[in-house]
Amino acid sequence: MSTRNWLDEDDRDLSQRALSTLSPAHLQHSDYIGLSHWQWPSVCFIPRTPSFSLRFHKKDQTSQPFPKGTRGFLYYYAPPNHLPPMAGGVRFRITPSGNPATFQKGVDLLHDGLPWQIPLHTIACAVGDFEILRKQLLLERLVTQADLDQCLAATPNKKRLDHRTTLYGLNQPFPVAFHRAQSATVVGSAGLKRWSYSYTFADNRMQHRPLARPYAGAALAQFERSPLPQHAGTQTLVLRITKMLAPPTCTLPRYDGYIPPPAEGALVRRPMGHARAVSLQPWHCDVAGASESAAALRMLLENGPV
Numbered sequence: 001m002s003t004r005n006w007l008d009e010d011d012r013d014l015s016q017r018a019l020s021t022l023s024p025a026h027l028q029h030s031d032y033i034g035l036s037h038w039q040w041p042s043v044c045f046i047p048r049t050p051s052f053s054l055r056f057h058k059k060d061q062t063s064q065p066f067p068k069g070t071r072g073f074l075y076y077y078a079p080p081n082h083l084p085p086m087a088g089g090v091r092f093r094i095t096p097s098g099n100p101a102t103f104q105k106g107v108d109l110l111h112d113g114l115p116w117q118i119p120l121h122t123i124a125c126a127v128g129d130f131e132i133l134r135k136q137l138l139l140e141r142l143v144t145q146a147d148l149d150q151c152l153a154a155t156p157n158k159k160r161l162d163h164r165t166t167l168y169g170l171n172q173p174f175p176v177a178f179h180r181a182q183s184a185t186v187v188g189s190a191g192l193k194r195w196s197y198s199y200t201f202a203d204n205r206m207q208h209r210p211l212a213r214p215y216a217g218a219a220l221a222q223f224e225r226s227p228l229p230q231h232a233g234t235q236t237l238v239l240r241i242t243k244m245l246a247p248p249t250c251t252l253p254r255y256d257g258y259i260p261p262p263a264e265g266a267l268v269r270r271p272m273g274h275a276r277a278v279s280l281q282p283w284h285c286d287v288a289g290a291s292e293s294a295a296a297l298r299m300l301l302e303n304g305p306v
Contacts, residue, residue, distance in 0.1 A: 188299030
């Protein structure tokens with residue numbers, strides 16, 4: 001079944017989704033819409049354009065419906081000027097009423113702790129439905145053709161990026177899974193660079209080689225400038241757990257806790273150092289280094305905080 005065949009009473013008058021704008025500054029009461037429980041709600045723009053469908057997210061090849069209480073305004077999120085245009089995207093702001101004045105009091109629709117979003121780089125590369133979004137953004141001058149061209153240049157062959165692990169600046173939350181290696185794509189003036197690290201939550205002692213990851217679970221984490229006194233005057237970044245999505249559970253019988261379980265609000269800690277000087281300390285990376293990972297994280301420092 002592609003859509004539901006019933007409406008919540010509160011959504012009964014919100015299912016006509018013909019929008020006048022994606023600009024938060026020009027919203028009208030008629031732009032207030034309801035998406036609750038729909039799998040593929042259709043939207044169009046005034047004057048009447050072809051409709052396009054929205055999707056909350058896909059799980060096990062099945063589209064999941066928008067959650068209950070998804071009522072508010074579809075809008076374009078414009079990133080701060082110091083960040084790349086690719087950081088923008090179409091979001092949904094849940095508001096207490098259809099009065100556009102309540103937009104600032106609302107909250108963005110979330111999926112697993114991050115704003116639900118149709119990223120600008122997806123819209124720039126799109127064929128089909130999202131071409132309508134691209135034309136509307138250009139029509140309203142919310143983006144420029146140069147912004148779209150920058151997205152296209154950064155994503156050759158129209159390769160889609162996972163916007164949840166595409167990073168534009170420091171202090172930007174992204175998902176981490178404790179039982180897997182970590183990776184992210186960083187966007188900066190030099191284009192795209194890949195950061196990856198296999199050992200974030202891994203135990204690589206001899207008895208666990210090649211690698212053992214003792215915990216299952218997931219969280220949101222962010223790179224930030226190190227607050228530690230030993231890193232003063234350097235370009236060192238650390239990794240902080242900002243929100244626990246699934247608390248860590250140990251999967252290794254009789255594990256001795258050599259790798260400590262991640263904790264919400266705390267810096268990620270692991271044994272670091274060389275040879276006999278290994279000690280338990282916050283994971284850190286001096287981005288002045290020559291490695292590919294350091295070069296990727298250096299672009300976060302150059303872009304500044306989100």
